[in-house]
Amino acid sequence: MxxxxxxxxxxxxxxxxxxxxxxxxxxxLHLIHEVTSAQAFDGxxxxxxxxxxxxxTIATEDHNTPxxxxxxxxxxxxxxxxxxxxxxxxxxxxxxxxxxxDIDQGIVHVVGPQLGLTQPGMTIVCGDSHxxxxxxxxxxxxxxxTSEVEHVLATQTLPxxxxxxxxxxxxxxxKTGVTSKDIILxxxxxxxTGGGQGxxxxxxxxxxxALSEGRMTVCNMSIEAGARAGLIAPDEKTFEYIKGKPHxxxxxxxxxxxxxxxxxxxxxxxxxxxxxxxxxxxPFVTWxxxxxxxxxxxxxxxxxxxxQDVEERGAAERALVYMDLxxxxxxxxxxxxxxFLGSCTNGRIEDLRSAAAILDGKKIATSxxxxxxxxxxxxxxxxxxxxxxxxxMAAGAEWRNAGCSMCLGMNPDQLAPGERSASxxxxxxxxxxGKGGRTHLVSPLVAAATALRGTLxxxxxx
Amino acid sequence: MEKFTTHxxxxxxxxxxNVDTDQIIPAVYLKRVTRSGFEDGLFAAWRNDPEFILxxxxxxxxxILVAGADFGTGSSRxxxxxxxxxxGFKVVISPRFxxxxxxxxAKGGLLxxxxxxxxxxxxxxxxxxxxELPVTVSLEARTVxxxxxxxxxxxxxxxxxxxxxGLDDIGLTxxxxxxxxxxxxxxxxxxxxxxxxx
Numbered sequence: 001m002x003x004x005x006x007x008x009x010x011x012x013x014x015x016x017x018x019x020x021x022x023x024x025x026x027x028x029l030h031l032i033h034e035v036t037s038a039q040a041f042d043g044x045x046x047x048x049x050x051x052x053x054x055x056x057t058i059a060t061e062d063h064n065t066p067x068x069x070x071x072x073x074x075x076x077x078x079x080x081x082x083x084x085x086x087x088x089x090x091x092x093x094x095x096x097x098x099x100x101x102d103i104d105q106g107i108v109h110v111v112g113p114q115l116g117l118t119q120p121g122m123t124i125v126c127g128d129s130h131x132x133x134x135x136x137x138x139x140x141x142x143x144x145x146t147s148e149v150e151h152v153l154a155t156q157t158l159p160x161x162x163x164x165x166x167x168x169x170x171x172x173x174x175k176t177g178v179t180s181k182d183i184i185l186x187x188x189x190x191x192x193t194g195g196g197q198g199x200x201x202x203x204x205x206x207x208x209x210a211l212s213e214g215r216m217t218v219c220n221m222s223i224e225a226g227a228r229a230g231l232i233a234p235d236e237k238t239f240e241y242i243k244g245k246p247h248x249x250x251x252x253x254x255x256x257x258x259x260x261x262x263x264x265x266x267x268x269x270x271x272x273x274x275x276x277x278x279x280x281x282x283p284f285v286t287w288x289x290x291x292x293x294x295x296x297x298x299x300x301x302x303x304x305x306x307x308q309d310v311e312e313r314g315a316a317e318r319a320l321v322y323m324d325l326x327x328x329x330x331x332x333x334x335x336x337x338x339x340f341l342g343s344c345t346n347g348r349i350e351d352l353r354s355a356a357a358i359l360d361g362k363k364i365a366t367s368x369x370x371x372x373x374x375x376x377x378x379x380x381x382x383x384x385x386x387x388x389x390x391x392x393m394a395a396g397a398e399w400r401n402a403g404c405s406m407c408l409g410m411n412p413d414q415l416a417p418g419e420r421s422a423s424x425x426x427x428x429x430x431x432x433x434g435k436g437g438r439t440h441l442v443s444p445l446v447a448a449a450t451a452l453r454g455t456l457x458x459x460x461x462x
Numbered sequence: 463m464e465k466f467t468t469h470x471x472x473x474x475x476x477x478x479x480n481v482d483t484d485q486i487i488p489a490v491y492l493k494r495v496t497r498s499g500f501e502d503g504l505f506a507a508w509r510n511d512p513e514f515i516l517x518x519x520x521x522x523x524x525x526i527l528v529a530g531a532d533f534g535t536g537s538s539r540x541x542x543x544x545x546x547x548x549x550g551f552k553v554v555i556s557p558r559f560x561x562x563x564x565x566x567x568a569k570g571g572l573l574x575x576x577x578x579x580x581x582x583x584x585x586x587x588x589x590x591x592x593x594e595l596p597v598t599v600s601l602e603a604r605t606v607x608x609x610x611x612x613x614x615x616x617x618x619x620x621x622x623x624x625x626x627x628g629l630d631d632i633g634l635t636x637x638x639x640x641x642x643x644x645x646x647x648x649x650x651x652x653x654x655x656x657x658x659x660x
Contacts, residue, residue: 015645016638021620024638026645028653036539038495049632052642055657064493078493085495096656117654129538129562145540145566147631155635157642161618193480194532194558226535228561246660249652258650290480290535311479311530311579318478408489408537427536429484431507 002265004165005233006200009140009262013123015157022159028122028139030057030152031108032095034064034086035410036127040150041089051093052156058117059090059097062107063410067373067400070100079411093153106376106402109133109344113216114378116245120234120259125152130344130426132222136215137242138234138262140200143223163228164271166199167264170207172278177459179354180214181346181424181443183207184221185284185294187276193292196227199271202264203232207278212237213350220345221426224291233263283458285331286428286441288319293428295331297446297458303327322430323438324418331456334440338421339370339451340433341397341444343407346424347375349382351444356388358448358459359395365454370397370447371413373405397451409434422450463571465628469552470598471525473608474515475586479530483563486534486542500541501548526553526597528585534563543570553599555606557582568621569631573601575615584611601626 003011016024037059044050051057064079074080083100090097098104104111109130112118120138125131127149134141144158151158170183188195201222208215215232222230239256242248249255264270282296293316295302304316304327320327325334341347341355352374364370372392374380380402383389389399406413407425415421415437424447428439440456449457491503508514515521527546533556534542543566546554554572557579567574577585588608589595597608601622606613624631635642 016641020618024635024641026642026649029656035492039497039540042495042497043632047632055655058656063489076493082493082495096659115660117656119654122653127538127540129536143538143562145538145543145562145569147540147566147569151632151635154632155639155642156646157635159631159635193535194560197532197558197561223536223562226532226560247654247656249654251652254650255652258652290482292480314477315479408484410489410492427482427484429482429536431488432484435488435490435507 002268004264004268004270005138005202005231005262006140006163006165009121009123010162012121022161024157025123025160026157027125027152028056029112029117029124031112031124031126031131032057032059032149033062033108033128034082036146037089037149038082038085039146040153041093043150044153049154051095051153054094056156057095057153059086059095060105060108060111061086061100063404063408065100065403066411067403067405067413070401103377106379107344107347107404109220110347110375110379113137114245114376116242116247119242119249120238120262125158129223130220132228132230133216133220133344135219135222135229135231137238138232138259140229140231142228164199166196166201167270167273168201168203169273169275170203170205170278171275172207173210174207174278174281177283177445178281179443179445180211180217182281182284183276183278184218185286185291185441186281188221188225188291189294191225191274193224193290194226196222196225199227201225201227201230203230208232209235213348216348217345221291224426234259283443283446285446285456287323287325287331288316289322289428289430291426291428291441293319294441297331297456299331301325301327301329301331332461334456335367335420335454336422336450336456337368337419338415339368339447340406340421340423340425341370341447342373342375342405343425344375345426346444347373347379349379351424352379352383352388355444355448356391358445359397359451360391362395362452364396364451367454368451370451371400371406372397373400374402376402406433408432422447422456463628463630466571466573466601466625468598468600468602469525470596471552472520472523472594473526473528473585473589473597474521474524475589476515476527476529477586480532480535481529482536483534483539483542484536487539487545492539492541497544498548500545504545504549520593525550526555526599527551528582528589529554529556531557531579533559535560538562540566540570543567543572547572555582555585568625571625571628573599573625575599575606577606577613577615581613
């Protein structure tokens with residue numbers, strides 16, 4: 001019987017396998033950032049251990065970093081200490097770092113691909129759950145905790161239990177105004193926040209093939225369906241994207257020969273297979289406090305009383321209280337205070353281009369503010385070279401420097417209590433973007449249209 | 463890591479599903495560079511509400527957390543495990559855990575137990591009827607026991623052995639360092655390196 005893509009990559013990275021034990025898996029690339037690495041380096045020091053392969057490790061500063069006045073010292077002393085600790089650790093252990101102000105600084109999941117370090121068939125880990133992003137290149141990539149960060153630093157391996165596999169086949173053509181973000185939000189609403197638990201999700205089908213950078217958006221939010229990793233088999237588009245990047249393989253032909261073997265065999269069996277009809281998808285937004293609580297933008301806030309499952313009903317009731325929403329309210333009537341365009345989900349150049357195209361020559365509603373935060377310093381420069389910064393600023397949006405920013409509000413970019421956002425990020429958890437803040441997850445197109453109208457909107461409403 | 467064999471303590475019923483790690487510990491508490499002192503951030507937003515279960519006697523002293531399904535979803539922050547442990551929790555019981563949270567817990571010695579929803583409901587009801595009910599968790603026997611009720615749970619032999627012995631995972635792996643070196647010798651040469659920077 002044939003193998004799935006996940007099984008192929010797994011098998012090629014098994015260092016040691018024994019009955020009744022997890023497999024010991026070799027890690028090709030370890031990405032680190034300031035929030036989840038300090039205690040890991042401390043652990044190394046305490047045990048007198050070193051970083052086994054510094055040349056397979058790279059650091060960037062993203063979670064804590066301010067998006068304004070980046071030439072000044074970080075104002076928050078606790079954030080500053082954490083960033084300084086990363087810098088010191090990288091210097092001590094010989095790890096390459098891209099600090100605030102460096103041209104290659106940015107969100108760790110934007111930096112890896114743009115440097116060409118993310119390549120098909122690799123195992124990639126990072127102390128960040130959105131490491132699943134890199135699966136868009138046909139790499140097995142997943143988030144790890146700080147103990148595992150320490151483990152990888154010390155051994156370049158991880159003991160792991162082989163995951164199950166789930167195929168998500170997205171067939172058809174997306175309607176105008178429907179994006180990769182809507183695909184993944186619809187998938188999460190269908191299978192639930194725990195539906196992917198224990199699985200690697202492999203996305204396939206014509207709608208996935210048609211995507212370019214949007215593949216990263218889909219894989220990025222696999223974790224929101226409970227799956228540690230999402231995968232897309234590499235193809236010509238993938239190869240073209242990597243070609244010419246700083247760390248693209250010098251031995252290109254060998255790499256292509258190998259990458260071309262990275263697909264799921266036709267006779268391979270997945271543990272679960274589901275199919276999504278892309279033709280029927282609509283712009284999708286969340287109304288609740290977990291990413292599974294979403295609905296088409298054209299619908300209304302659901303009535304918890306109509307939800308059969310007792311647990312889900314209770315969760316929906318609590319979510320509506322927190323979100324200050326009434327069942328039956330049309331989603332398009334919900335007024336927004338802040339629009340956030342950015343994050344590892346939707347902070348790449350294609351995202352900025354698509355939003356700028358909607359905003360071009362128009363003004364955002366006076367009732368709200370809009371933050372545009374490029375995913376990396378290079379994305380920012382690229383956008384500026386295309387004049388996108390001028391489009392955003394002329395529309396009344398704020399043009400910021402790169403980082404995680406308001407996705408999780410570890411830096412000064414936060415929602416005030418009760419403030420409501422339309423956010424292109426990945427999590428609508430209670431307080432995620434600031435204590436008491438209320439988040440609606442949206443695509444960059446919906447974010448831009450919402451900024452113009454002041455209420456949740458799609459470009460078709462303009 | 464502290465060895466875990468058996469634990470008896472009070473339990474707290476957290477009747478919520480989808481308790482994500484942003485709720486367990488909000489991002490603003492993640493800026494510390496130590497492994498201790500995270501108890502002040504545990505369920506920080508919810509603990510502002512005096513009616514929150516963990517603010518009530520005797521639940522505030524509980525060492526076993528009994529939660530709804532999909533506990534620990536979202537961010538991979540191991541700080542969530544540290545916050546629970548720093549507060550005093552030894553065990554979390556739920557019908558389903560997020561993968562990364564469960565892995566992090568096992569690394570740090572926090573025991574996570576999966577019980578079917580009906581067993582969790584029964585345990586919630588029992589604790590609510592008598593809040594000081596002692597609950598015993600035996601990793602050795604793989605059981606949760608209270609008031610004459612004895613529920614078995616599954617945990618793989620390897621994780622159980624590691625927790626019972628309090629073993630350091632890195633140390634275990636370093637015992638196989640020759641296998642790692644052998645693997646590195648045959649790794650494809652076209653795989654990227656971060657150094658030298660290009």
